[in-house]
Amino acid sequence: MDSLIAPFLNGTADGALLLIAALGLALTFGQMGVINMAHGEFLLAGAVCAFWTQQVVASTDVSILVALPVAFVVAGLLGLVLEATILQWMYDRPLDTLLATVGVSLALQQIFLQNYPSGVPVEKPSLLDGQIDVLGYAWPLRQVFTIVLAVACLAALGALLKYSSFGRRIRATVQNRALAETLGVATRSVDRMTFFIGSGLAGIGGVAASLIGGTNSQMGTRYIILAFLVVVAGGLGQLRGTVIAAWTVGVVTAYLADWTTGSLAQVITFVLVVVFLQVRPNGLFTVRTRGLA
């Protein structure tokens, strides 16, 4: 039994982390149409925050909780700076945002390499040292933590978009910027705030990712491609598809890795997503708008 349950639970946890990384992209790419390749480095910034707080706060359990809001704000601010300095002039040119942010991404990686004590990882919090028994499989608490975090991020973002007036302004701006402006929505400040939240989510993803492995300059790159694929496969402009796509990719990769090898699983997953996009180029769900497309 545990041969079937283990990949399912592992994959769900992997999918949860992917979801946190992809949620931010769903906002900045899915809603705003900005291709931010530096999103992965915002995730890296989150991991660095987890490391910093661990240097300041002695208890690993407390430090990880402190790291979450710190990482959100730091990554969010990085996003704000990027938006204000580069992206705001490129909202009509997605391909240019791609090139510009790849440059930013490389620059951030180099800054990291120059300043981070190389090879020093984030210590695992002692609270997450245990496992819980699920049908005979000792499920690591670290994975449970990742899933809880992902659900919390999703719920908070979903509620914000759906119920708050700020969320309504975001949706209005996305659906029809000109009309929103004529109705008195300050679309520029909506852009900035959306970008702040989207980037901040990457920071939280970084904290969760720092618990899995080492903290290194390639960390963001590892997640960014899959996160983009997840957002595209889920369908742009809404969260439901992103959730399903992230979870599916996580679980399918885990089963494939269980049946074949880790390397092969990665390849097959990529192929499957690409094939899926051939069949459904617009992803799982598409939002119908009244835009004069």
Add this chain to the structure above:
Amino acid sequence: MRNHTTIRRRAFAAASVLVFTLTTAACGGAKATDDDDKPAAKPAESCVDVSGDTVKLGFVNSLTGAMAISEKTVSSVLGMAAEEINASGGIMGKKIEPVQEDGATDWPTFAEKTEKLLTDDCVAAVFGGWTSSSRKAMKPVVEKHNGLLFYPVQYEGLEASKNIYYTGATTNQQILPAMEFLKAEGVKTLFLAGSDYVFPRTANAIIKLYAAELGIEIVGEEYVPLDKDDWTTQVSKIVKAKPDFIFNTINGSSNVGFVKAYTDAGLKAETTPIISVSIAEEEAPNMGASVEGQYAAWNYFQSVESPANEKFIKDWVAYDGPSDVTSDPMEAAYISLYLYKAMVEKAGSFDVDKINEAADGVSFDAPEGKVVIDGENHHISKPGLIGKINADNQFDVVWSSDAPIEPDPFLKGYDWFPESTRDALVKAAG
């Protein structure tokens, strides 16, 4: 007014292009240069000039990129050895003038920098490299120009070049002793975990053959790409297989992911210990979780007791290096410079062919003990050591070979290693 569907469609097209570019770039980066592997018909005339009172030596180490953590230390210790040698009169009275180049964790860069050192800077020898991929990239270059490369890291063996000296361990000096140790411990079942590239794949092919010979059952074998840290799925397979021991050939920061997943899953050194070939004194405190009680196979530990090691540690602590601990690859780099000096002085010349003629039997009282160069395969004899990590992240030696082990890179002295497998592995390793 904006047209959002178009923007999205364009955004999607852009993302596809990008994914493709990144993937190709990533794959390209890992490939060694396909320079002509055949030896050049006639090597270029050497431009090395030692008529003055200095001799130029080239150091190629990754000072940037993912491997910088390990290779910066090697670069530092090479610098320290050069200063020491200069302080005691240099090589044949000539002071060493080091020329440092950055390999940047990029294998083609290693080849380019080596070429530059040999042809532009006209260095008498090159020291450096860490990953097997970097060595394989430099090999055709030193062979083409009939230069010399000193490579200081343990590797998968099955290689010998008249232009390379290997001062780290080959398979029969690290991996085979580790297996003998496991046999002595009464290990019945073994799980193999490695990074997905040439060293772990070759090492595990050899481990499987030797395990069959020793009566140890391999109950699983898992690989994860070097650039991926998540070991969760693979570790849950280890939990299921319940092996007596895990043989770890993972490299770099992927080790952190492995150790974290291992502790996540509740595995412990008392019940499912790990023996590693790439976790040394520098890495042990930086695994993100405790590795106390785990094992490692090397040929040198900081804890080795010898007058030469005492001096080495004292000098290193006094030297302005990136850390205060010493480790096996550092020591191998340190001794490579001293061995070069001894070889040159025996040959009475900086000429590569004369050095090669004089190489056999050249020895040095290294921190690990006395090492001797084998003139045939250009490797050195080394003691095989197994250490157990203690609470201070130092290694207590729990097993050692009776005497220094003679290097046998092609495992010709082991009849369980069939000729056909050797040929296949040499071919696969390119």
